[in-house]
Amino acid sequence: MSSLKAYSGSCHCGDVQYQIKLKFPPDMKSPQNGETIRIYKCNCTTCQKMGYFHCRPITPADDFILTSPTTVEELGDYRTFSKKTGWYFCKKCGCRIVGLAGEWEQVELDVEQWAGTKKELDKEHVVKVWKTKGMTITTVMDGKEVTKPYHYVSVNAVTLEPSDDIDLRKWHENGWVFYVQNLVMENGSSQLRLNEPFDGGMY
Numbered sequence: 500m501s502s503l504k505a506y507s508g509s510c511h512c513g514d515v516q517y518q519i520k521l522k523f524p525p526d527m528k529s530p531q532n533g534e535t536i537r538i539y540k541c542n543c544t545t546c547q548k549m550g551y552f553h554c555r556p557i558t559p560a561d562d563f564i565l566t567s568p569t570t571v572e573e574l575g576d577y578r579t580f581s582k583k584t585g586w587y588f589c590k591k592c593g594c595r596i597v598g599l600a601g602e603w604e605q606v607e608l609d610v611e612q613w614a615g616t617k618k619e620l621d622k623e624h625v626v627k628v629w630k631t632k633g634m635t636i637t638t639v640m641d642g643k644e645v646t647k648p649y650h651y652v653s654v655n656a657v658t659l660e661p662s663d664d665i666d667l668r669k670w671h672e673n674g675w676v677f678y679v680q681n682l683v684m685e686n687g688s689s690q691l692r693l694n695e696p697f698d699g700g701m702y
Contacts (some may be wrong), residue, residue: 503562505614508659510594515574517588517597517655518614519555520562523664525675530691533557538656539677539691542700545579546681549586549595550637550669550701552656559601559652565629566610571603582637584651596658601631602650669701 503520526535540546546553556562568574573587574596576653583601608622611617633650658663670676680690680697698702 503557503615505616506662506665508596508654508657510587510589510596510658512592515565515589515594515596516567517563517565517654518566518610519554519556519659520614521556521664524673527693529676530677537677538675539679540696540701541679541681542697543681545586547699547701548631549655550657551586551595551598551653553653554656554659555651555653559631559650560633563597563631563652563654564608564610564613565597565603566626568611569627571629583634583649594642594658595655597655598651598653599631600649600684601633603629604632606630624698671672 502520505520505666506519507516508516509516519598521536523536525538526532529535530537533592534557536557537553539553541551541553545551571587575590576585577588578585584598586595586598588595607625607627607630609620609622610626611624611630612620631650631652633648635644636649637644639645656667674693677691677693677695678700682697682699683692690697
């Protein structure tokens with residue numbers, strides 16, 4: 500398995516720019532173990548209507564940065580149902596970029612050093628970017644309220660810049676794309692499978 504590598508992504512007009520660290524190939528035997536990227540298409544109404552192709556980093560707080568625009572208020576933010584996840588999009592071209600359940604925080608860093616293309620920090624190249632941090636959510640389990648940490652980041656894979664690794668056809672041909680059943684859940688949990696979408700889902 501390769502090491503983490505930074506990849507660039509953007510909306511169609513280029514106003515929204517980001518970088519994400521990914522490691523290929525994903526672990527297809529244990530896709531939810533937290534030590535692998537996750538590539539999937541979900542059949543829920545939100546993802547279907549948005550045409551969203553999920554690509555999730557291993558460590559959301561460390562592996563994703565938004566480099567443009569200057570403020571997150573410049574992004575469109577669409578929320579459904581529980582409203583905990585923001586589906587962010589470019590207000591100019593309408594392109595869906597990233598889903599976030601968490602909080603934005605602005606930090607200063609040398610993007611090239613963060614991306615691993617150089618070892619030493621260059622203070623002259625330190626800029627302000629946006630990273631994400633987790634939040635806490637409260638759910639009811641067995642009649643009791645339970646509070647736990649939660650952090651979700653998923654970029655829309657179609658907004659990644661094409662490269663040898665970012666070849667969406669190759670992802671499909673290699674069997675790296677999971678299909679997720681979230682439209683009708685049994686016992687409150689999702690189902691995963693390869694090869695074909697669940698009812699209402701898309702290839």
